[in-house]
Amino acid sequence: MSFDPVFTFGTIAAAALIGLGVSNAIDGTSSWSRAPAAVAELVTLKPGSFEHPQPGEFLRDNHPVPAPVTKETIDTPLEIMKFQVTASDYDRCVSDGVCKPAGSSIVGNVPATGVSFLDAQAYANWLSAKTDDTWRLPTDVEWAYAAGERFRADIEGGDGDPANPARRWLTQYRNESALGRKADPEPRPAGAFGTNSKGVADIAGNVWEWTSTCYGHVTMTSDGVARSLSNCGVHVVEGFHRTYMSNFIRDGKSGGCAVGTPPDNLGFRLIHEHGGFVQAALRRLGLT
Amino acid sequence: MLTRREALLGSVLTAAAVATIGSGPVMAAAKDVTGLPREKVTLVAPPFVHAHDQVAKGGPKVVEFTMTIEEKPLVIDADGTQLNAMTYNGSIPGPLMVVHEGDYLELTLINPDSNTLAHNIDFHAATGGLGGGALTLINPGEQVTLRFKATRSGTFVYHCAPGGAMIPWHVVSGMSGAVMVLPRDALKDDKGKPVRYERIYYVGENDFYIPRDEQGKFKQYDSAGDNYDDTAKVMRGLIPTHVVFNGKAGSLTGENAMKAKVGETVLIVHSQANRDTRPHLIGGHGDFVWEGGKFANPPAKDMETWFIRGGSAGAALYTFRQPGVYAYINHNLIEAVELGATAHFTVDGTWDDDLMMQVEAPKAIAS
Numbered sequence: 215m216s217f218d219p220v221f222t223f224g225t226i227a228a229a230a231l232i233g234l235g236v237s238n239a240i241d242g243t244s245s246w247s248r249a250p251a252a253v254a255e256l257v258t259l260k261p262g263s264f265e266h267p268q269p270g271e272f273l274r275d276n277h278p279v280p281a282p283v284t285k286e287t288i289d290t291p292l293e294i295m296k297f298q299v300t301a302s303d304y305d306r307c308v309s310d311g312v313c314k315p316a317g318s319s320i321v322g323n324v325p326a327t328g329v330s331f332l333d334a335q336a337y338a339n340w341l342s343a344k345t346d347d348t349w350r351l352p353t354d355v356e357w358a359y360a361a362g363e364r365f366r367a368d369i370e371g372g373d374g375d376p377a378n379p380a381r382r383w384l385t386q387y388r389n390e391s392a393l394g395r396k397a398d399p400e401p402r403p404a405g406a407f408g409t410n411s412k413g414v415a416d417i418a419g420n421v422w423e424w425t426s427t428c429y430g431h432v433t434m435t436s437d438g439v440a441r442s443l444s445n446c447g448v449h450v451v452e453g454f455h456r457t458y459m460s461n462f463i464r465d466g467k468s469g470g471c472a473v474g475t476p477p478d479n480l481g482f483r484l485i486h487e488h489g490g491f492v493q494a495a496l497r498r499l500g501l502t
Numbered sequence: 503m504l505t506r507r508e509a510l511l512g513s514v515l516t517a518a519a520v521a522t523i524g525s526g527p528v529m530a531a532a533k534d535v536t537g538l539p540r541e542k543v544t545l546v547a548p549p550f551v552h553a554h555d556q557v558a559k560g561g562p563k564v565v566e567f568t569m570t571i572e573e574k575p576l577v578i579d580a581d582g583t584q585l586n587a588m589t590y591n592g593s594i595p596g597p598l599m600v601v602h603e604g605d606y607l608e609l610t611l612i613n614p615d616s617n618t619l620a621h622n623i624d625f626h627a628a629t630g631g632l633g634g635g636a637l638t639l640i641n642p643g644e645q646v647t648l649r650f651k652a653t654r655s656g657t658f659v660y661h662c663a664p665g666g667a668m669i670p671w672h673v674v675s676g677m678s679g680a681v682m683v684l685p686r687d688a689l690k691d692d693k694g695k696p697v698r699y700e701r702i703y704y705v706g707e708n709d710f711y712i713p714r715d716e717q718g719k720f721k722q723y724d725s726a727g728d729n730y731d732d733t734a735k736v737m738r739g740l741i742p743t744h745v746v747f748n749g750k751a752g753s754l755t756g757e758n759a760m761k762a763k764v765g766e767t768v769l770i771v772h773s774q775a776n777r778d779t780r781p782h783l784i785g786g787h788g789d790f791v792w793e794g795g796k797f798a799n800p801p802a803k804d805m806e807t808w809f810i811r812g813g814s815a816g817a818a819l820y821t822f823r824q825p826g827v828y829a830y831i832n833h834n835l836i837e838a839v840e841l842g843a844t845a846h847f848t849v850d851g852t853w854d855d856d857l858m859m860q861v862e863a864p865k866a867i868a869s
Contacts, residue, residue, distance in 0.1 A: 276863040319717055378853035379860070380825035387827045387848060391756040397580030431864050443866055467580065475756070478580075 254303075255296040256486055257413045259360060263287045267367040269354045269450045269458075270430040270442070278374035278382060281367065282434070286355045294352060294360045295483040297404040297415050298325035298423065304337060312340040317464040318479070324401045325421045327479035331449045331461040334424045334482040341484070348487035354427035354450045356485060361452065362410045364417040368456045369393070390475060395454060399478045422453030422466055422477035429458040453477055535606055535649070539563040545597035548679075548748055549703040549760055549845075551771075556698055558602040558686040564649065565601045570612040571621050573726055576676070578710055578744055579751040579842060585710055586726040587749070588619065588662065588675040594749030595706025596660070596679025598771060601652050602686050608649040609634075615643035618727060620664050621672065625650060626814070627658035627681045635663040652683040656796035657815035661775045670737060670776065674711055675726060676749065678775030680704065680815040685797050689769075689819070691790055692800040697819060699769035703760050705781075707774040707810075707832065707843060708749065709742035742777070744842050745832060751842030760830070762822050764851025770830070771795075773815035779843070781818065782807040782833035785826065788818035807833045824858065825851040 267281040304326035307313035313336050317328025329337075334351055341349045358365045371386030398420040407419030430444035451459045451466070457477060459466060466477030541563055546552050569591045576587040576594065590596025601607050607628075613621050620641045624633035628650035631637050638646045662677035663669045688696040712720045713732035720743070723729040736743065747754055754760055762768050767789075772781050788805035795816040802808070810816045822828075832843035 273863045276860070377855075378825065380827075380849075380851075380853055383827050384825065384848055384850065387759075387846075391759070394757070397582075397752075399581045433863070433865055441866070 254299075254484070254486070256293045257296045257360070259288065259292040259294065259412060261288050261290055261292075262359070264359060266355055266358055268432070269368070269427055269456060270432050270444075272432045272434060274434045275376075275436060277376050278371075278379075279434075280370050280372060286359070288356065288359050292356060292359065293486040294356070294414065295486075296409075296413065298421055298481045298483045299334075299337060300324060300404055301326045304329065307337050307340045310340065313337050318401070320401055323404050325404060325416070325479070325481040327401050327421055327481050328464045329424075329480060329482065330464045331424045331459070333464065337482075338484055349484045350487065351424055351426040351482060352485045354425045354452065354456075357423065357425050357452045360412060360414045361417045362412045362414070364410045365452075366418065366455050390455075393455075393475075395475055397475070397478060401479055401481075418454045420454075420478040421481040422451045422457070422479065424459075424480065424482040425450045425452055451477060451480065535564060538606065540566060542566045543599070545569065545591055545599065547591070547593040547597060548595055549705055549754060551598045551600060551682075551702045551704050554600040554684075555602075556684060557688045557696075558605075558684070562602075562604040562606070564606040564608050565599075566608045566610070567599050568610045568612065569596060570614060571617060571677075572614075573617045573619065576749060578712075578746060578749065581720070583712055583720040583744070584722050585712065586675065586723055586729050588621070588672055588677045588726060590623075590660075590662075590677060590679050594676035594708060595704070595773060595775075596677070598680050598682055598704040600682045600684065602684050603652055603655040604686060605652050605683075606649050607652055607681065608647065610645060610647045611638055611640060612645040613640040613642050617642040618725060619668075619672075621662050621677070622664050623648070623660055624663040625658065625660045625681060627652055627654065627656075627660070627683055629653060632663065633660075639664060652681075654796065655683045655685045655798055656792065656794075657682045657771050657773070657817050658795065659773050659775045659813060659815050667734065671730060671733065673775050674709060674733075674737060676708065678708070678773065679706065680771060680773040682771060682815075682817070683797075689790075689797060690800075692803055694800075697790065698767065699819060700766045701762055702769045702771065704771045705747050705754070705773075705830070705845060706749075707745065707747055707772065707779050709774075709777045710744040710746070711736035711739075712743045714743075742837075742841065745777075745779075745834075745837040746842040747845045751844075754830075754845035756846075759827075759846035759848050762847055762849045764822050764825050764849060767819060767821040770818045770820070771815060772810050772818070774810050774812055777812040779810045779812075779837075780807050780833045781810065781816075782831055783818075783820065783847075784829040784831065785824070786820055786822065786828055788820055790819040792817045822847075822849045822851070824854055825849050 263285055265283050266286040267283050272279050272281055301321050301324050304316055308315050316326050338349045369390045371382035375381040405415050407416040409415045410417050427450040428444040428446040429448035430442045432440050432442040434440045448458050448460050451457050466480045543552050572589045572592045574587055575584050578585045611623055622635045622638040624635035628634050634648045638648050640646050658681045660679050662672035691697050711733055713736050715721050788808055790801035791805040791808045792801050793808045793816050795814055826849055828847040830845040831838035837843045
């Protein structure tokens with residue numbers, strides 16, 4: 215897949231301190247109920263276009279085919295969390311009585327893991343309410359854009375052979391085996407997997423991330439007309455490879471990937487909807 | 503907490519008590535055996551099986567094997583959970599030994615002084631002497647040689663049985679394997695017609711009982727002896743924390759998936775030394791299955807799932823008819839998926855539309 219290099223250096227690794235945590239530090243109070251301390255370092259991605267293998271399963275003339283690659287456009291600057299939501303971030307939502315305790319007992323500056331799509335959504339809603347701003351899961355396209363050169367998409371089995379459906383299954387199985395990825399279950403401190411060319415950290419490490427894109431079956435005809443049927447009980451999960459998980463699954467090992475390597479962990483990062491608030495925060499910090 | 507030294511001492515004392523029940527050294531048949539031809543076999547780690555003839559060439563012989571016992575930590579799942587394993591020849595399960603009915607199996611068992619515990623071997627294929635357990639108890643630094651006559655054909659478990667509470671603990675620490683005694687004139691189907699296999703795989707299933715800490719995480723111990731007290735408590739609950747094939751969840755998947763081709767006949771030997779199991783090949787069958795593993799009985803035909811009693815080994819013969827990725831599982835699906843008892847076969851070949859085809863791909867329900 216190709217990414218316009220303009221956008222790879224055009225990103226702003228902006229340390230945007232969101233919420234009243236800033237004034238919190240100034241007036242010395244630490245009560246969360248009075249002052250939301252949600253601190254999220256954001257990366258702003260410039261608008262751009264890129265080639266993107268679509269998520270889901272695709273059929274042409276009744277036979278499975280590789281996901282079609284389409285040109286996608288991000289037309290406004292995209293603000294995404296540099297790091298995955300950490301266990302300490304998530305714990306604040308738990309302490310507030312809004313989020314369910316995560317499935318993983320690991321605490322501190324490590325990605326929150328053992329969280330389902332529903333948990334991630336609850337966190338996004340809570341954070342939005344706390345900060346009076348909009349936080350949401352990225353779409354599959356947005357995640358791929360932020361992932362840049364680390365984006366892999368589905369492990370493909372190639373074109374279905376109408377005479378032998380097993381060929382695709384075997385190809386896919388062997389492609390996945392050939393990657394030789396060993397299970398790596400222990401979450402590492404935020405940043406441990408480094409940043410990509412866009413300044414986004416920990417992409418395709420050992421925590422897969424929920425997206426807001428639903429799983430779907432797409433049927434294409436030879437003249438290109440597509441009909442899709444989506445199942446929003448299952449969402450696209452992105453990471454080392456793309457996979458699909460039921461909304462309530464918190465441990466990827468038992469939630470999908472009928473054959474092959476399952477995600478080590480499930481976590482998430484959020485998109486911040488731009489509303490002029492970041493600039494204000496930056497000004498307050500003297501960063502502009 | 504039991505120390506290493508106490509564990510060693512305990513097992514020796516118990517085993518000594520057991521040994522008094524057993525008979526003395528076997529002498530009677532020795533003179534008949536001296537003139538027999540001898541064959542030395544080098545064992546290979548499961549799921550593979552050492553080269554062997556399906557139909558015996560010539561008369562009975564003495565087949566010599568050597569196994570070295572290794573106590574060592576092994577990782578048993580993707581989370582890195584550690585078992586203080588006790589192994590025959592370094593693998594879980596121990597290697598499959600193949601002889602023919604009427605042959606003599608002669609095993610030299612070595613317990614290097616790097617080990618900390620006393621061990622022995624009980625062959626379900628053997629007659630007398632607690633299956634050989636009474637004649638094979640060795641401390642670290644010792645070796646022993648046992649010979650027994652393979653009087654019955656079939657697949658049989660062997661396992662460590664060093665007395666009392668040591669027996670189940672050694673077995674659930676990995677010390678089991680299997681022997682296959684083939685009829686001299688090959689396996690036969692239900693009508694007595696000889697059948698052959700092009701490939702053979704040996705799957706050993708284990709139930710493990712790993713203690714957890716207060717947070718519910720699996721505990722790690724420096725040595726086998728250190729885990730005994732905690733492990734025994736989990737064992738008594740009878741609910742395994744892991745049920746796996748060949749020592750580890752995922753040991754027979756991915757790059758290590760078993761392989762076959764359409765048209766090939768595969769013999770799958772499946773042992774479980776401690777606990778019942780029910781192998782099932784998803785998308786396939788057992789053409790001929792010796793559930794109890796004993797070849798003098800006609801095999802059951804066309805099985806969907808077969809039952810392997812705890813403490814036995816069974817064998818299933820199947821000719822693959824369709825290519826694809828097959829899962830071979832313990833069809834308690836919780837044990838297969840949640841606890842680890844899943845293996846894969848990758849099978850190449852030509853698809854047969856007559857056996858199966860997708861008549862219409864998924865689409866919106868017709869209104």
